[in-house]
Amino acid sequence: MPGKLRLVLPHGLLLAATAFLYWAATRIAANTGAGRIGPDAWPKAILVFMGALCAWEIVRRLAMRPRGAAQPSPAGGGEGADAPPALQWGKLAAGVGLVVGYVIVVPWVGFFVATAVFLAAFPWFGGMRRPVLTTVLGLAGSLALVVVFMRVAYISLPLGAGPFQALSLALLKLIGVS
């Protein structure tokens, strides 16, 4: 990606989102009565300010570079901002994938199974390549959390569907939750 584009990409995306949201705000419908400001006034005011800030930041960043000033880091702060550490994209993708995957599967497989897999897989992808330890950690950790949340704190957590629901119910019966 060209340097200039990368430099202004976050603020460019935010500016585009601001424009879209302003369009959405124009469609807010309400019967406010004559002379009164409506429910769209507050979000519109914020969006105008936010759009102006994004535009200002884009212009500032584009204008700064030819003068040979220190190149702002992706951390965006510009002056004085420290460069962020290098990203390990594989680990990051795995982390995001696991978080999103957990959210998707937990309604189907239930809290116990989803959490056991997550607690085993997350450290594994995080660099802890000890299969026995991570597997034990997943199962024991998930069981401990089920006991803490469902038996001690009385929080109702997803049981899952089909055979997973049967498994969750059997587990709850085992730990004494009716």
Place this chain on the structure above:
Amino acid sequence: MDVLPLLATGFGHLFTPVNLAVLAVGLVLGMLVAVLPGLTLVMGVVLALPFTYKMGVAPALILLTAMYVSGTYGGAITAILFRIPGEPMDVPLIWDGYEMARKGEAALALGWSLVAALVGGLVSAVVMVLLAKPVAGLALAFSTPEFFAIVFFGLASVVTLSGTSLANALISLCLGLLIATVGVDEVYGAERFTFGQPFLQDGVEFLLVMVGAYGIGEVLTRMGCGFAAEGGGAEKGAARFRTAFPRLSAMLGMKATFARGTATGIVVGVVPGAGATVSAFVAYGLESQYGKNRAALGSGAAEGIVAAKSAATASVGGALVPLLAMGIPGSGATAIILAAFLLHGIQPGPQVFVSSPDLVYTVFATVFAGVIGMCILGYFAIRPLCKVLEAPEAIVSAFVVVFCFVGAFAARNNLSDLNVIAAFGVLGFLFERYGFPIAPLVLGTILGPLAETNFMTTMVSFDNDWTVFFTRPISGGILALAFAGLAWPLAKAAWQRARASRSAHAQPG
């Protein structure tokens, strides 16, 4: 002087077996999260929030307040013994505390840190009790323009104190304020930014933004940068896990440092958004400029420990004043305590001193008891606390994510909330990556409805005359302060640029 009987009532509520047990748990948890470098105090308080849903409001507030108090101390131990600051506020302790440890005075450095935390915490607690009610009384005389001005001041302060880019901080704040507008509008009942999605009609809970951006965002950031394979303190376990108190004469000789640090902590703590970290750094800076022993700072001087630690702990009492008296959180952790109040249907502010004085003084009593309990725990629990450092970061992070999900789900038993929290987790990571501070986003989401309601009510009451915010003396004064605070970083940067330009021109050749 009706404060003392009320405080006694607060202690009465606190000294029940259940509440004392909750206090003890809160103190231990606060210490643990402060010791672990991967887990910040704010994140720790966020993770504890779901456990308070089924509690009464008093135990919930005792738990979170105790965590907040003891969370300001735990990191001092690891900073001094292992050069690992558990919290950003503990960084100044490395400069002098760790240097003292290297000279073989680790126990004394821990002793100074403990005494500073005790003095700073107790003095600020007294000031908090004396100040909160008069401030609340003053706030009772306020109308909607003044409340809008106060909320605006709080938001502006958060922005000016977070990060290196004012524009990014303001953008983050705007995004938070926008998120708060999602759903059905309270005044007119109009749908805003729901895009036909039923789950958005109820709005986006600030809890989801908070837990997602702080908790999951931080974990993703750390995973992307690579977790430490094992805990940091394991190989350094040979340090001496002991605290030795300084002599009374040495403490008296440092009374000016104690006074400066404590006063700084209280004042900075009262400023919304500042909190313990800013307090510690400002106090250390003041000590390095005005302290009697300023030349020795950074090379193992006890003054550096006392200034930073007394200020960090004193900020707790200071930060609770605007929270309880006006409903404006003074720090990240008090924002979570505000969330706990709101989740239990109580709006902190001047009215809470009239409607629920018992609750307010129970929080006050918790601060007093928490400071003392924290010091006792800090004295006796050094060795087990340091063992916590041996936990691998990858495992701790996995549990943090699960706690975040449970917290998000349990609030409304709504699976859609898990999608929202995951989205805010990714947003939190992107914010962290591209230099947008998260605190304004979260504060904007929490305070947005309050700001909008007061703004809209004022506009309706005063026939759309926006000048009323500036012509009424109190709101005008507060807004002037807020704008001055916003302008200050810009003016300072311009002045620095001009000075750099002048010195560049002055260079020969």
